[in-house]
Amino acid sequence: MNVDIIERLAALVPAHLTVSDIEVYPHWITALSKRYGLCCFIPAMPGIDLPAAPADAAGGSETWHDLIGRTVQDAARDCLYREDILSRSIGMALLNSALPDPPAVFTGEAQSFFNGRVKDAKTCCIGHFTQAREWRDQGFDVTIIELNPKPGDVPWDDSKPFLERADIVFITGLTLVNGTFDTVIERTPNARERVLFGPSVPFCDLWFDYGITAIGSTRIVQPFEAMDFFRNGGTSVARAPEGCLMKINRIRGELCG
Amino acid sequence: MPILNEDIVNDVVNRTAALPSVPGVRMVAISLGYTFVELDNGVMGVCFTPRSTNGSCAHYTRAGSLSKKPAVELARLMLSDTPHEKCVGVAAVNALSRTLMDLEPEAYKDPGKDILDLLPYDGQKLKTGMVGHIGPFIPNLVKRSSSLVIVDDNEGILPGFMHNGYTVSRDVRDLADVSILIITGSSAAAGDFDEVLSAARNARFIGVVGPSAGWLPDAAFRRGVHAVASMKIIDTESTRQAILEGGGTPHFSGFCQKYTVMNPVCGEAS
Numbered sequence: 001m002n003v004d005i006i007e008r009l010a011a012l013v014p015a016h017l018t019v020s021d022i023e024v025y026p027h028w029i030t031a032l033s034k035r036y037g038l039c040c041f042i043p044a045m046p047g048i049d050l051p052a053a054p055a056d057a058a059g060g061s062e063t064w065h066d067l068i069g070r071t072v073q074d075a076a077r078d079c080l081y082r083e084d085i086l087s088r089s090i091g092m093a094l095l096n097s098a099l100p101d102p103p104a105v106f107t108g109e110a111q112s113f114f115n116g117r118v119k120d121a122k123t124c125c126i127g128h129f130t131q132a133r134e135w136r137d138q139g140f141d142v143t144i145i146e147l148n149p150k151p152g153d154v155p156w157d158d159s160k161p162f163l164e165r166a167d168i169v170f171i172t173g174l175t176l177v178n179g180t181f182d183t184v185i186e187r188t189p190n191a192r193e194r195v196l197f198g199p200s201v202p203f204c205d206l207w208f209d210y211g212i213t214a215i216g217s218t219r220i221v222q223p224f225e226a227m228d229f230f231r232n233g234g235t236s237v238a239r240a241p242e243g244c245l246m247k248i249n250r251i252r253g254e255l256c257g
Numbered sequence: 258m259p260i261l262n263e264d265i266v267n268d269v270v271n272r273t274a275a276l277p278s279v280p281g282v283r284m285v286a287i288s289l290g291y292t293f294v295e296l297d298n299g300v301m302g303v304c305f306t307p308r309s310t311n312g313s314c315a316h317y318t319r320a321g322s323l324s325k326k327p328a329v330e331l332a333r334l335m336l337s338d339t340p341h342e343k344c345v346g347v348a349a350v351n352a353l354s355r356t357l358m359d360l361e362p363e364a365y366k367d368p369g370k371d372i373l374d375l376l377p378y379d380g381q382k383l384k385t386g387m388v389g390h391i392g393p394f395i396p397n398l399v400k401r402s403s404s405l406v407i408v409d410d411n412e413g414i415l416p417g418f419m420h421n422g423y424t425v426s427r428d429v430r431d432l433a434d435v436s437i438l439i440i441t442g443s444s445a446a447a448g449d450f451d452e453v454l455s456a457a458r459n460a461r462f463i464g465v466v467g468p469s470a471g472w473l474p475d476a477a478f479r480r481g482v483h484a485v486a487s488m489k490i491i492d493t494e495s496t497r498q499a500i501l502e503g504g505g506t507p508h509f510s511g512f513c514q515k516y517t518v519m520n521p522v523c524g525e526a527s
Contacts, residue, residue, distance in 0.1 A: 024289040024503030026306065026341065041289075043308070052308075063504030086289075086503075231286035231501075232323040233341050 001080060001176050005210065010077045012204055013098045017072045022064040022090060028230045029086075029093040033072045036220040036227075037097025038245075039089045039200040040174065046148045048178045053086040064090060072098040088177045095202040096217065102205050105248050110197035110216025111170060113249070117193070118142060124163055126184060127172035127198075128153055130238075147178075156180070163187040173200030173217070185211045197249075199237055208252040216249045261450040264476035266335050266346075269353050272473070273329055280356060282331065284497070285323040285345055290505035291468070292344040294331055294352045295497065300359075301490045302351025303500065303509075304344040304469045305443035328353055340447065347446040351471030355489060358473065365474070367516040372486040373397050375517065376437055377462050386432040388453050389441030390414055390425075391466065398439075399423055406431050408453075429456040438463045442470025442487060445477075454480055468506055468513070478520040488513035 001009075014034075021032035024041075031037045043052035067075045072094050079091030111131040114123075118135050123142045125132035128150055136142040136152070143166075144152070145159040154162055163169065163184070169191045175181040177200060188194060188211075196207050197216030207215050218237055220226045222244035229240050237245055259267070273279055280296040287306060295301045323331065323345060332353055334346030358365045368375070373394065378401050385402035387394070390409045398405050405423040407414075408431060416425045424431075429452055432438060438460040440453060446469050457463065465477055466486045474485035490496050492512035499509040 022503075023501045026287060026289055063499055063502045063508040065499070065502050065504070065508075228324055231284070231288075233287045233345075 001179070002182055005206070006077060006080045008206055009080075009095055009099075009202055009204070010073045012100065012206065013073045013076065013095065014100070015071065015073055017098045019067050019070055019072055019075050019094065019097075022067055022093075023227070023230070024064065024086070024090070025230050026233070027235050029089045030220070030227065030230060031090065031093040031097040033094070033097040035097055036223050037093045037095065038218055038220055039093035039096065039177075040198065041086065041089045042174060042177075043085055045085070045174070045178050048085075048147065048180075050178060051084045054082065054084050067094075085177055089200070092173070092177065092200050092202060096200075099202055099204045102203070102250055105250055107246055107248055109247055110195055110214065110249050113214070113251075114168060114170075114193070114195070118168060121167035121192075122165055123168040123170070124159070124166040124188070125170040126175060126180075127170070129170075129172070132170065160187055164190065166191050168193040168195070170195045170197065171212075173198035176200065176202075199245075203248060203250070205250065205252075212252070214249065214251045216247060219246045219248050220244070221246045261445065261476055261480060262335050264479070265350060265472045266332055268473045268476055269332050269350050269357070270329055272357050273332075273353050276356075276360075280328060280353075282324055282326065282328050282349075285331065285348075286497075286501060287341050287344060288500045289503045291500045291509075292341070292348050293497065293500050294328070294345060294348040295493060296328060296352050296356065298356060299493055300352050300355050301493045301496060302348040302353070302355060302471055303490070303496070304347035304351065304446055305441075305467070305505075306344050307340045307443075307447060335446070343447065347469055347472070350473075351469070351487075354471055354473045365518045368519055370517065371515070372439075372464050372466055372484055372517050375484055375519075376401070376464070378402075378437070383436040384434055385437045385439070386435035386457060386460070387439045387441075388429070388432070389444035389467075391439070391441055394439065394466075395421070395423060402437070406435065408432060429453050432457040432460075434459055436461050440465045442467030445470060450477075451480075454482075468510075474518045474520070478522060481520075481523070483520050483523045484517055486515065486517040488515055 017033045023030045029039045076091045076094040079087045125144050128146050143162045146153040147156045149155045169188045193213045195214045196212045199218035201217040203217040225241045225244035280298040283297045284295045291303050292306045293303045331349035334342045337343045382403040385405045387407045399422040418424050438457045463482045464484045468488045471487040490513050495512040496509045
């Protein structure tokens with residue numbers, strides 16, 4: 001994320017909120033302030049020149065105890081400016097623990113709201129998620145762009161022409177962690193819909209100022225069950241115990257895609 | 258003979274079955290640096306968490322259910338092929354082992370010496386091997402050894418001769434002529450311990466060390482290991498917090514008491 005976005009996100013966090021807890025798992029980060037905030041942690045991203053963790057981590061590990069008690073604004077800013085995936089992911093979880101809820105939030109799978117629209121549009125999906133694969137398998141004009149491409153996907157380095165012609169673009173929140181978000185926006189000048197989604201996305205209206213038209217994130221609603229899931233090696237949100245996580249969405253005006 | 262891990266699990270499961278009451282599981286957490294299993298008798302066992310190489314959200318079917326399982330069932334996961342699951346198994350074995358060892362303090366008496374002070378160099382410069390990179394041990398071993406070879410498959414540590422006096426290798430066969438061998442608890446848990454012992458056929462002293470080596474030492478002693486040195490967690494709450502926050506050994510060792518158990522059959526290392 002660029003400096004402008006980081007500063008504006010931090011400014012949205014109520015100044016009095018402080019960090020109560022940070023938990024770091026192989027696949028997830030949770031942070032507690034006003035509520036539990038979440039961010040996915042993917043340490044290995046092919047083609048992304050960022051270390052998984054801070055270089056000065058003692059004994060290969062880093063404790064984040066020093067963040068406890070600091071203001072969320074300050075701690076999140078500190079983490080988001082760092083040059084490693086783990087620190088940035090912690091910064092995102094901190095934001096999600098504290099950002100005020102925007103009005104008119106609706107629940108459900110962000111992509112599912114576009115089921116009807118992808119039929120008549122050129123769609124690019126940054127990240128190989130299930131719905132994208134299903135659309136592609138149904139014969140729709142869907143291009144899956146991946147840092148770690150599976151058969152049929154387009155590698156990120158070859159994605160420029162596909163992104164330029166896209167009407168609808170689905171962008172995972174991981175682009176905010178790995179620093180490719182600005183590039184995706186630049187490469188999609190013709191997109192009518194840009195959907196920023198995933199459990200890592202800081203949930204707020206700020207993204208509408210940067211060309212995003214719909215946002216989707218994930219909220220922890222039953223902390224006890226959710227934390228047990230993460231602590232026990234939980235990975236995909238879809239497999240979490242029923243009811244403990246909730247997908248939330250917000251759109252800018254009318255969908256036009 | 259079963260492999261070491263099978264032997265350890267059998268020891269722990271059989272001896273736990275003889276307890277008048279088996280402690281339940283309070284919490285299981287696979288954190289970034291370490292995994293722990295906390296029992297409802299207040300005892301905690303830990304195991305180093307291997308670095309995840311998984312770049313996606315591949316599903317782990319037992320996520321969310323581990324804390325609801327009996328401790329003995331978790332202990333059997335030490336034999337799993339899934340790295341994170343194996344960690345939970347080792348941590349559970351360590352928690353149950355600590356419970357069992359506390360009931361028989363005389364059988365697992367600590368000589369009160371650091372394992373580095375037990376190494377039988379006797380003023381000689383001997384070839385030394387280490388399986389798993391233990392940074393704090395290296396200066397001491399380099400100073401006392403004629404050579405030090407460290408076998409480690411961590412991609413972050415490149416093989417070859419290091420400027421500070423030791424060699425990193427990926428091949429356990431490089432341990433063939435070492436006289437003194439130190440194996441990290443995490444290597445013993447995750448790697449092929451029996452292959453390491455077989456490779457180090459000339460070792461006159463073999464020690465297993467680290468927080469992950471909190472298991473009952475009897476099975477290792479039957480294989481000729483001379484000493485097992487680990488940590489007894491004294492302040493469970495602080496250790497839990499340090500691990501959940503992503504910390505490793507440097508962050509929780511202050512809440513633990515180091516101990517060493519010597520093999521009664523080997524007696525003085527020869």
